[in-house]
Amino acid sequence: MGSHLEQLDRLSGLLATVSRDAAGTIGRASVALLDIDPDRARAVLAEVAERAATHRRIDELVPLALVRQQPVASDLRLVLSALRMNTELHRMDALAAHIAKLVLARHPAPVVPPPVRPLIGAMAETTARIADKAALVLVTRDRLDAIQLGLDDDELDVQYERLFTVLTDAWPYGVQAAIDVAMLGRYYERFADHAVNVARRVAYLVGGDMARGVL
Amino acid sequence: MGSHLEQLDRLSGLLATVSRDAAGTIGRASVALLDIDPDRARAVLAEVAERAATHRRIDELVPLALVRQQPVASDLRLVLSALRMNTELHRMDALAAHIAKLVLARHPAPVVPPPVRPLIGAMAETTARIADKAALVLVTRDRLDAIQLGLDDDELDVQYERLFTVLTDAWPYGVQAAIDVAMLGRYYERFADHAVNVARRVAYLVGGDMARGVL
Structure with a gap:
């Protein structure tokens, strides 16, 4: 099964891959949404279904790494964070x-x-940017980037608020469309929140003293 | 810090406590909702805020237990499951x-x-039942109970579907109320889903061969 170091590297590598792929998936889901493209929508479902195997692989690697390497300190934090980042990334896929x-x-x-x-397009764009940065942070482990992601998330929160104003202020498209759009807003907001959590866990790995409880 | 066994016991005990409390909280949130009771709503927010410290405590106990006990096999699965159940339970609190x-x-x-x-009341009741059972399963580790929770969850899914039919079929209360009720439905559905996940992780601990990927 390779050396201990190999297992930690594989864990990091798999997380980097699934986070980059999740960022790509939300972008493609947004294109499917705004271009009304069922083929692209089906492709999104297919890639999410396929990626489930990688999420399982990550979950399986965690106890293996713990038993074989018995990591302490930063390596232990990495392995435990991997488990929780994987949960976040799995939810991101479900939301896409x-x-x-x-x-x-x-x-x-x-x-x-x-x-x-335009507003949903802006939310899609902000969310994709957050997902891209989170994926990048997983590779670069740049703590400042991780913290700055919070600003993008604030921007998304403002867009999400504005969405509800638009929906409840003389909305002529009926209740079903309003509910659909509100749910879309929530899916983007939740997706971004999970991506921010992934980045925060990286920041925690690097700094170990994030104010918000991670790990 | 006590013996190794003590740490595992504390972890199990804390999880049992927060899951039982989360079940109580969703019940009280539903009473606040249906009785239009702002005091009760504020009490729900206060208990959720207070419980955050226990969630952090559980997260901190996990690496401690791993380093000091270096558990393998079922003990290792218990410790890793604790981390993930805690994430689910934390989300349940956020949804309440x-x-x-x-x-x-x-x-x-x-x-x-x-x-x-009546329909929201029924969803609240089904969700509370699911949360109660999940909390019970954490203590009894009855694998059959954990699996049967899926049936309650199916019932909730049917209620959730019916809710959208009601909302989109000649709804006279305006868009804002429709969105609120749709979001409520989603909060209950998500809450229950997390509770079912908690129970499934218990089943996994007991059986080790759940079809759905847990841990």
């Missing part, structure tokens, strides 16, 4: 899949009525 | 808090218009 399923459920109608397309 | 915050945001108006009170 929710967006894709909504596209398929409403097709050929659009999920997003024209006037909120 | 979302319900309480919605009560406060709309007060003195009700969040739930009269015609959907």
